[in-house]
Amino acid sequence: MVRISFVPRRPKIPRNRAMGLVSLYKEALLAENRNRVDRTHRRRLEKKLNRAQQTYRRELWNLRTRMSKKAFRYFWLGFGRWATHDATLLSFCAGDALGFRPDGKKVFRLNRRVPTARLELLNRFQNLVYRFSYRHIRRVLFDHPSEQPLFWGLHGAFDDHYCDLLTDAGGGFLSHSCIFCSGLIIQVEFRKLVFHRRRVKRSFDLSAIYG
Numbered sequence: 057m058v059r060i061s062f063v064p065r066r067p068k069i070p071r072n073r074a075m076g077l078v079s080l081y082k083e084a085l086l087a088e089n090r091n092r093v094d095r096t097h098r099r100r101l102e103k104k105l106n107r108a109q110q111t112y113r114r115e116l117w118n119l120r121t122r123m124s125k126k127a128f129r130y131f132w133l134g135f136g137r138w139a140t141h142d143a144t145l146l147s148f149c150a151g152d153a154l155g156f157r158p159d160g161k162k163v164f165r166l167n168r169r170v171p172t173a174r175l176e177l178l179n180r181f182q183n184l185v186y187r188f189s190y191r192h193i194r195r196v197l198f199d200h201p202s203e204q205p206l207f208w209g210l211h212g213a214f215d216d217h218y219c220d221l222l223t224d225a226g227g228g229f230l231s232h233s234c235i236f237c238s239g240l241i242i243q244v245e246f247r248k249l250v251f252h253r254r255r256v257k258r259s260f261d262l263s264a265i266y267g
Contacts, residue, residue: 116222122230127251130186131222139179140186143217146176148242150196173244175234177217182265185254192247194229200240214240 120128134140152169156162173196175188200214215238225231225245232249234242 112221112223115224119222119224119230123249124251126253127249130251130253131220134220140177140217141219142180143177143186144180145214145217145236145240146178146185148175148198149173150193173246175232175242175244180216181258181262183256183258185256187252187254188232188244189250189252190232190244190246190248191250193244194225194227194247195243195245197241197243199243200238212238214238 116131120132150171150173152171153164154172154174156164158164170191171193173190173193175190177186178184179186214236216236218235218237220232220234223231223233229245229247230249231243231245234240236242
């Protein structure tokens with residue numbers, strides 16, 4: 057198991073509904089893909105998941121004023137051709153100076169260290185790149201439980217992006233949780249999100265990605 061956790065201080069964090077939803081998604085997916093539960097239990101699980109999704113949508117609507125309109129549209133309308141379902145994780149990084157490029161000439165002043173994080177996804181059609189930049193971070197979690205994948209992945213890869221959740225983490229912080237088919241969970245608690253979507257002009261046939 058690979059677990060990286062960054063907590064600059066230990067505030068009193070309320071019960072994390074995001075991780076409850078994550079666990080519910082994982083349970084439903086494991087039941088669907090491994091056929092280890094009977095039909096009655098599966099229906100019960102689906103009803104439970106539907107109720108949780110309805111509650112999540114109501115809570116998400118109340119968060120719309122705490123982010124840009126583009127960011128909210130991503131989370132609220134994150135399906136269809138604009139979606140990141142089955143997207144590839146291009147990169148995830150965190151640090152005190154993500155924008156600094158050391159060249160021996162510029163001075164990096166230690167009292168200006170600010171923890172930030174960045175997540176980049178490439179959609180399944182490979183014509184859109186999504187970037188999430190997180191500011192004023194309280195917590196970062198990169199949890200890759202490779203012994204319990206949701207689907208059997210491709211040679212140990214983090215595999216396809218399944219879904220993500222945005223919830224209120226309390227204390228003025230938001231929480232963004234990303235779930236991948238390998239079982240990887242990335243979660244960031246932050247005050248400010250800078251969301252950017254960039255179109256890429258694809259010059260190759262889409263069938264080439266399966267080569």
